[in-house]
Amino acid sequence: MAGELIRVSLGSFSIPSPSVMGILNVTPDSFSDGGKFDSIELALRQAEKMAADGAAIIDVGGESTRPGAGEVSISQELDRVIPLIEALHKVSDLPISIDTSKAEVMRAAVAAGATMINDVLALQEPGALGAAAELQVAVCLMHMLGRPRTMQLHPEYADVVADVTTFLSERVRLCVAAGIDRSAISIDPGFGFGKTATHNVELLANLRQLRTLGLPILVGLSRKSTLGEITGSEVDMRLPASIAAAVVAVMNGAEIVRAHDVRETVDALRVASAVLEANL
Ligand code: 7PM
Numbered sequence: 136m137a138g139e140l141i142r143v144s145l146g147s148f149s150i151p152s153p154s155v156m157g158i159l160n161v162t163p164d165s166f167s168d169g170g171k172f173d174s175i176e177l178a179l180r181q182a183e184k185m186a187a188d189g190a191a192i193i194d195v196g197g198e199s200t201r202p203g204a205g206e207v208s209i210s211q212e213l214d215r216v217i218p219l220i221e222a223l224h225k226v227s228d229l230p231i232s233i234d235t236s237k238a239e240v241m242r243a244a245v246a247a248g249a250t251m252i253n254d255v256l257a258l259q260e261p262g263a264l265g266a267a268a269e270l271q272v273a274v275c276l277m278h279m280l281g282r283p284r285t286m287q288l289h290p291e292y293a294d295v296v297a298d299v300t301t302f303l304s305e306r307v308r309l310c311v312a313a314g315i316d317r318s319a320i321s322i323d324p325g326f327g328f329g330k331t332a333t334h335n336v337e338l339l340a341n342l343r344q345l346r347t348l349g350l351p352i353l354v355g356l357s358r359k360s361t362l363g364e365i366t367g368s369e370v371d372m373r374l375p376a377s378i379a380a381a382v383v384a385v386m387n388g389a390e391i392v393r394a395h396d397v398r399e400t401v402d403a404l405r406v407a408s409a410v411l412e413a414n415l
Contacts, residue, residue, distance in 0.1 A: 138412065139151035140412050140415065141408075141411075141412070141415075143351045143390045143391070144318065145251065145273040145318075145319060145321055145351060146250060146251065146271070146272050146273030146274075146316070146318070146319035147250050147272065147273070148230045148250060148251075148273070150191040150192065150230070150391070151191060152351070152390040152391075153385045153389065153390050153391065153392060153404045153407065153408055154190075154191035154192065154390065154391050154392070154404075155189060155190050155191060155192075155391075155392050155393075155394050155397050155400045155401050155404065156190065156191065156192040156193075156194050156232065156353065156391050156392065156393040156394070157182070157185035157186075157188075157190035157192070157193050157194065157394065157395075157397045158194055158196070158357065158393060158394065158395050159178055159181060159182055159185070159193050159194060159195050159196070159219075160196050160197075161174065161178055161195065161196070161197045161215045161216055161219055162196070162197060162198075162207075162215070175218055175219050175222055178219050178223075179219070179222055179223060179226065182223055182227065183226070183227070184397075185397045186227055186229050188397040188398035188401060189397060189398065189401035190229065190397045190401070191229070191230070191391075192229060192230045192231070192232050192251065192391070193223065193227070193229050193230075193231050193232065194232040194233075194234050194253055194393060195216050195219060195220055195223070195231060195232065195233055195234065195244070195249070196216070196233075196234030196235070196253075197211075197212045197215030197216040197234075197235070197240075198212050198234065198235055198236070198237075198240075209237055209239050209240065212235065212237065212240050213239070213240060213243055216233065216235075216240065216244060217243050217244065217247050220233065220244055220247040220248050220249055221247045221248065223248070224247060224248025224249075230250050230251055230273075231244075231248055231249045231250060231251070232249060232250075232251035232252070232253045232273075232275070233245070233249040233251070233252055233253065234253045234254075234255070235252070235253075235254065236254050236255060236256040236259075236260045236263060237260060237263070238260065238261070238262035238263045238265070238266035239262075239266075241254075241263065241266045241267060241270060242266055242270065245270045245272055249272065250272050250273060251272055251273040251274065251275065252267055252270070252272055252273070252274045252275070253274075253275045253277075253353075254267075254274065254275065254276065254277065255277045255279055255325065255328060256277075256279065257276040257277055257278065257279075257302075257303070257306045258274065258276065258306065258309075258310060259306075264309065264310065264313045264315075265313065267310070267313075267315055268310075268313045268314040268315050271315075271316070271319070272319065273319045273320075273321070274310065274315060274319060274320055274321070275320075275321045275322070275323055275353050276303060276306045276307065276310065276320060276321070276322050276323065277322075277323040277324075277325040277328065277353075278299045278302050278303055278323065278324055278325040278328065279325050279328035279329050280292070280328065280329025280330065281329045283328075286328055286329035287329070290329045290330055290331055290334065292334065295330065295334045295337050295338060296337060296338060296341040296344050297344075299324050299325070299338060299345070300344055300345055300347065300348070303322045303324075303345070303348060304348055307320055307322065307348060307350065317350075320350050321350055321351040321352065321353050321390075321391065322345060322348060322350050322351070322352055322353070323352070323353045323354060323355065324338045324342070324345060324352075324354065325355075326338065326339070326354060326355055326356050326359055326361065327355075327359045327360060327361060330361075332360075332361040332364040332365065335356075335359075335361040336361070336365075339356070339380065339383055339384060339387065340387070341387075342354070342384060342387035342388050342389060343387055343388050345388070346388045351390045351391060352388055352389045352390055352391070353389065353390070353391040353392075353393060354381075354384045354389045354391070354392055354393065355392075355393035355394075356377060356380040356381060356384065356392075357373075357377045357381075357392075357393060357394040357395045357396070357400075358370050358371075358373045358374075358377055358395060359373075359377075362376035362377060362380060363376075374396050374399060377394065377395075377396065377400070378396075378399060378400060378403045381394060381400050381403060381404060382403050382404070382406070382407045385404055385407040385408070385411070386407055386410070386411070392404065
């Protein structure tokens, strides 16, 4: 039956494939800030629940990448995520990923216990590539067309699947040239980041093309607006659509699924995993 037959190794850790990366946001809008201690306690409790529910990685993010969002200062981002990573590292053995594009946040997060950098800008910010190479941790390189403030205005591609594959292939080449171990790199097509619903569906349908890079594929589809466009459901009613998308992604070759609803996603991926393993 569904075991954990397949594993994927990323930098210093290895996880079953498929696995769920649990989303732990520490932005002011995600927790009503009744003081720092309260928000850390709340986030820790949420992380413990995600671990119990079967998450393989906890992704800590303090920078809103919401379309149209403003920028977060370095000190704000450090204040939000570093105390939480320190606390989390003390109580949990799960790999901790830091969702950031800033070199200083990467350094501080790894010093606090993070072993993965999840960068929606694929290490293109000043100093980020060098920091990741020095830190020698796992990285996830994501594709984005444009920048959060404007990326959804009128995204256009010659061929979205080919364009995303070419971009990621080039970023992987630059990362390896900068000294990052190829075995530490995962790639992500960046659903919703400078893409229409049609682009996102085309990417999901053709995810296998990304496998030509020979690297683990991570996807984030949880509650995204494309799922709202397809189903007509508001963001808090998109769990069934998110699960369907996660299962399709895994059947099409994704090994890591970034999700808000860990227990439900883990359960769904057990079914996908059993089917995939039947063909081994
Ligand atoms: C508002 C809009 C808030 C969008 C948050 C988001 C991804 C990610 C995010 C992803 C990887 C969300 C996004 N999405 N990192 N960070 N892949 N690697 O829906 O798709 O969580 S933020």
